Amino acid sequence: xxxxxxxxxxxxxxxxxxxxxxxxxxxxxxxxxxxxxxxxxxxxxxxxxxxxxxxxxxxxxxxxxxxxxxxxxxxxxxxxxxxxxxxxxxxxxxxxxxxxxxxxxxxxxxxxxxxxxxxxxxxxxxxxxxxxxxxxxxxxxxxxxxxxxxxxxxxxxxxxxxxxxxxxxxxxxxxxxxxxxxxxxxxxxxxxxxxxxxxxxxxxxxxxxxxxxxxxxxxxxxxxxxxxxxxxxxxxxxxxxxxxxxxxxxxxxxxxx
Amino acid sequence: xxxxxxxxxxxxxxxxxxxxxxxxxxxxxxxxxxxxxxxxxxxxxxxxxxxxxxxxxxxxxxxxxxxxxxxxxxxxxxxxxxxxxxxxxxxxxxxxxxxxxxxxxxxxxxxxxxxxxxxxxxxxxxxxxxxxxxxxxxxxxxxxxxxxxxxxxxxxxxxxxxxxxxxxxxxxxxxxxxxxxxxxxxxxxxxxxxxxxxxxxxxxxxxxxxxxxxxxxxxxxxxxxxxxxxxxxxxxxxxxxxxxxxxxxxxxxxxxxxxxxxxxxxxxxxxxxxxxxxxxxxxxxxxxxxxxxxxxxxxxxxxxxxxxxxxxxxxxxxxxxxxxxxxxxxxxxxxxxxxxx
Numbered sequence: 001x002x003x004x005x006x007x008x009x010x011x012x013x014x015x016x017x018x019x020x021x022x023x024x025x026x027x028x029x030x031x032x033x034x035x036x037x038x039x040x041x042x043x044x045x046x047x048x049x050x051x052x053x054x055x056x057x058x059x060x061x062x063x064x065x066x067x068x069x070x071x072x073x074x075x076x077x078x079x080x081x082x083x084x085x086x087x088x089x090x091x092x093x094x095x096x097x098x099x100x101x102x103x104x105x106x107x108x109x110x111x112x113x114x115x116x117x118x119x120x121x122x123x124x125x126x127x128x129x130x131x132x133x134x135x136x137x138x139x140x141x142x143x144x145x146x147x148x149x150x151x152x153x154x155x156x157x158x159x160x161x162x163x164x165x166x167x168x169x170x171x172x173x174x175x176x177x178x179x180x181x182x183x184x185x186x187x188x189x190x191x192x193x194x195x196x197x198x199x200x201x202x203x204x205x206x207x208x209x210x211x212x213x214x215x216x217x218x219x220x221x222x223x224x225x226x227x228x229x230x231x232x233x234x235x236x237x238x239x240x241x242x243x244x245x246x247x248x249x250x251x252x253x254x255x256x257x
Numbered sequence: 258x259x260x261x262x263x264x265x266x267x268x269x270x271x272x273x274x275x276x277x278x279x280x281x282x283x284x285x286x287x288x289x290x291x292x293x294x295x296x297x298x299x300x301x302x303x304x305x306x307x308x309x310x311x312x313x314x315x316x317x318x319x320x321x322x323x324x325x326x327x328x329x330x331x332x333x334x335x336x337x338x339x340x341x342x343x344x345x346x347x348x349x350x351x352x353x354x355x356x357x358x359x360x361x362x363x364x365x366x367x368x369x370x371x372x373x374x375x376x377x378x379x380x381x382x383x384x385x386x387x388x389x390x391x392x393x394x395x396x397x398x399x400x401x402x403x404x405x406x407x408x409x410x411x412x413x414x415x416x417x418x419x420x421x422x423x424x425x426x427x428x429x430x431x432x433x434x435x436x437x438x439x440x441x442x443x444x445x446x447x448x449x450x451x452x453x454x455x456x457x458x459x460x461x462x463x464x465x466x467x468x469x470x471x472x473x474x475x476x477x478x479x480x481x482x483x484x485x486x487x488x489x490x491x492x493x494x495x496x497x498x499x500x501x502x503x504x505x506x507x508x509x510x511x512x513x514x515x516x517x518x519x520x521x522x523x524x525x526x527x528x529x530x531x532x533x534x535x536x537x538x539x540x541x542x543x544x545x546x547x548x549x550x551x552x553x554x555x556x557x558x559x560x561x562x563x564x565x566x567x568x569x570x571x572x573x574x575x576x577x578x579x580x581x582x583x584x585x586x587x588x589x590x591x592x593x594x595x596x597x598x
Contacts, residue, residue, distance in 0.1 A: 085556075101476060108488070111557045111565035118551035119569075123542050163448040167441040172433035173530030177542050179429040180570040182448070183455035184490055190459035191489045194475035199355050201460040202362060207453055209361075219441045220449075227365035228449035 054252045060129050064255035066174050069165050071129045072234055073178065074120035075251055076161055079244055080154050081117040082134040084110035087151070090141025102195060109151070109188055116181055133246040148196050155189035156206050157232070157240055158182075164220050164231035168256050186229075206230055319576065321436040321443055322379030327576055328447070329370040329381055330593055331427055334583055335420050336363040337387045341407055348410040348469040355464065355474075356417070359457050366450055373446065389591045392416060394503065397588035402503050410469030414461060415499035421458035422491065422498070423507050423574075423582050425451060430511065430573030433528045455571070459489040465499065490568045491536045503585070508536040511578040533575050539566040 054061075062071035087093050087106055096103035121128055140146050162182035169175045190201035204210045208228050213221040215232055222228035234253035242250040319327075339360035342353070371381040395401030406412045428451035431437060437444050460474075465487055467474040486496060491508060498504030511533025539546045546566045548554050557565055574582075580597035587593050 105489070107561075108490070108565065108568065111561060112490075112569040114553055114557065115546065115566060115569040118553050119541055119544065119546065122544055122550055159452050163445065163452055166432065166448045167445050169438075171530065172435075172438060172528045173542070175438060176429070176433045176528075176531045176573060179432050179448070179451065179573060180541070182452055183425050183429060183571040184569055186452040186455035187459035187490045190456040191463060191475055194460060194463060198351055198473060198475055199358060199460075201355075201456045202358055202453065207362070207456075209365075219445045222369070222446065222449060225365050226369040227362035227453055228369065228446060229452045231445055231449055 054254050056252065058248055059250050059252035060132065060248075061252040061255065062129055063127070064257075066169055066171050067124070067127050068253070068256045069168050069178075070120060070124055070174065071127070072165060072251070072253055072256060073162065073181070074117070074124060074128060075132060076158055076237070076241060077113060077116040077120055078132045079134055079241060080158060081110070081113040082132075083136065083150065083154055083244075084113050086136065086141055087147055090147065092142055092144055092147045105191060105195070106147075106151075109192075112184060112188070130249075132249040134244055134249070135246045136244060148192055151192045152189065152196060153240075155185055155192055157237060158185040159189055160206070160230055160232040161234070161237040161241075163229050164215065164217065164233050164237065165256065167219055168234075202227070319434055319436060321440050322374050322377055324431050324434055324437055324447075324576075325370055325374045325377070325379065325443065326382050327580075327597070328428065328431065328450070329367065329374065330385075331424055331579070331583060332363055332366040332370060333382075333385055333593075334390060334586060335424065336360070336367050337385075337390050338392055338416065338420060338586075339363055340387065341392065342413065344407045345410045345413055345469075346408050348413075349472045351472045352410070352464050352469055352474065355460060359417070359421075359461075362453055362457065366453075369446070369450075373443065377440075377443075385591065385593050389588060389593055390586055391588050392586050394585055396585075397590075402500065411465075412500075414465050414469055415504070418458060418461045418465060418487070418499045419504045419507055421454050421461055422495075423579060424454040425458055425571060426507070426511075426574040427576075427579040428454065429571060430531070430533060430575050430579070432573075433531045435528065462487045462489045488568065491571060492564050492568050494535055494537045506578070506582055510535045511572075511574040513575070531573070533578065534572055536572050537567055538570070538572055539563065541570055 060075070062068050062075060084106065088110055093103060093106060136150070137146075140150055159182055162178050162185065166175055166178055169178060189206070193200040193203070202209075206229060208222045208224055208226045208230060210224060212224045213228070213230050215221055215230065215236060217231075217233040217236075220231040220233065222230075234256045238251045238253050245251065339356060342356045342360065345353070345356075374381040391397050391399055391401065392406055393399050393401035393404045395404070403412050403416055406416055428447055432444060432447050432451065437447060464471070464474045466489075467476075486492075487499070494505070494508040498507050513532050534540075544550065548559065548562055554562060576597055580594040584594040584598065587595070
């Protein structure tokens with residue numbers, strides 16, 4: 001069942017300026033890299049939602065209510081798992097000796113993210129969104145700097161995303177579940193950031209130290225000098241996440257509210 | 258049901274009813290947001306949730322300020338603990354700096370929680386001061402199991418990891434409480450502290466893995482492979498933690514007695530659908546995770562799978578269990594945490 005055929009009305013017009021530039025840019029950036037992966041992942045198009053979303057049929061609507069939030073989490077976990085899957089076949093990772101600490105950390109992160117992804121897929125069952133097709137910039141996996149910088153981006157984004165989505169969950173059990181995962185993402189984020197630079201496990205870019213939070217959602221905001229994570233709304237998160245997703249896999253989270 | 262008439266009637270006997278709610282604006286926002294989807298039949302439930310916010314500090318459930326004050330007690334414990342870092346020996350400058358970063362965060366959390374409680378019309382507890390704590394675990398005799406914590410960096414880091422991992426479990430367990438979920442600003446703030454505690458825990462674990470004297474704790478050292486305990490995440494029950502058996506309850510099961518109430522501060526803090534299991538738990542959301550859960554798990558070495566399944570999810574703890582752990586470091590006669598027992 002899909003609402004994709006419904007027209008989105010005002011919301012569709014509202015969302016367009018946000019998505020169009022991203023689409024265009026990512027198309028030129030990633031067109032080459034996408035072609036091979038697309039054929040593998042076009043099955044299972046059973047996204048199910050109860051709202052109208054943006055009405056853009058090229059977007060994957062995660063749905064509404066708790067299912068929408070869980071699918072949103074599932075989408076982010078798919079992205080993270082896909083990233084670490086490719087890390088492990090990339091030339092930077094394969095250049096590391098098996099006993100190398102950094103390699104073993106990357107292994108653990110891969111295990112954890114695959115577990116998160118498969119957990120959501122199993123839990124959501126028939127309500128799950130389809131398998132998404134990720135796209136990563138060329139050479140992401142060939143150098144330490146790009147592997148770790150991209151990992152940092154995903155882990156920090158994941159923490160901000162879970163923290164910002166908690167308020168949209170209505171079931172205590174699901175909120176608790178999200179909490180069980182987000183602290184693991186935060187542990188990941190800390191070690192990856194430290195690998196890039198010792199003692200950067202916290203910093204003003206991710207927690208409110210020298211400046212206040214700037215999320216567009218008021219409940220996410222904290223003042224300077226409060227040391228709270230900078231939570232992001234689903235809309236703010238997918239603006240970033242969609243740059244790593246192929247055409248047809250980009251997310252619509254407009255029903256999470 | 259005329260909701261606004263009810264509020265008005267309450268205002269006659271309780272002029273502060275609006276202040277008991279998070280704010281005038283918030284309640285109307287709340288109502289307009291719900292209104293679209295709400296049927297008349299559903300309204301009483303929603304109204305109940307709103308009044309719970311105002312009058313929730315009862316034996317039935319912890320009120321939002323009660324939960325915030327509980328968090329504040331934990332932050333005071335951490336904050337006073339990190340004030341004791343200055344006399345450590347055998348620790349690299351790098352790691353001293355890390356402890357200073359964490360100390361700043363904990364002090365910020367104390368101030369933030371105090372401001373928040375006050376803004377919600379509550380009264381933040383007074384600073385218990387350093388005199389309330391005995392971080393040796395001696396309950397005031399300063400000769401407990403961690404007697405050398407002021408100078409011995411390994412002991413100090415063992416305590417630090419224990420406090421941070423406890424904090425992560427505490428915030429995680431408190432987030433699904435009815436009165437926390439009902440206030441989105443408080444819920445998000447709690448989540449935003451929760452993940453910062455997890456960042457701290459991760460870094461402290463790296464420091465312990467490499468040793469306090471290391472200048473590159475995250476990279477590890479050749480003589481100390483990554484597989485050396487502890488990992489940056491909680492693996493199984495973490496072997497009882499940094500100083501087993503004292504620290505074992507930090508990774509053990511919580512208290513799921515639900516309706517039972519404790520002390521003057523209300524309930525244990527359990528919520529329907531939320532159970533507090535040990536960190537060895539591999540059952541999530543009603544799904545027992547194993548090699549057969551997904552074909553994709555075949556890409557994880559069989560020998561590593563069970564550990565990875567426990568690492569991928571951190572478990573929460575209830576208020577009483579957290580209070581029991583924290584109370585080990587409070588001097589006898591001080592009720593900072595015993596009020597919850």
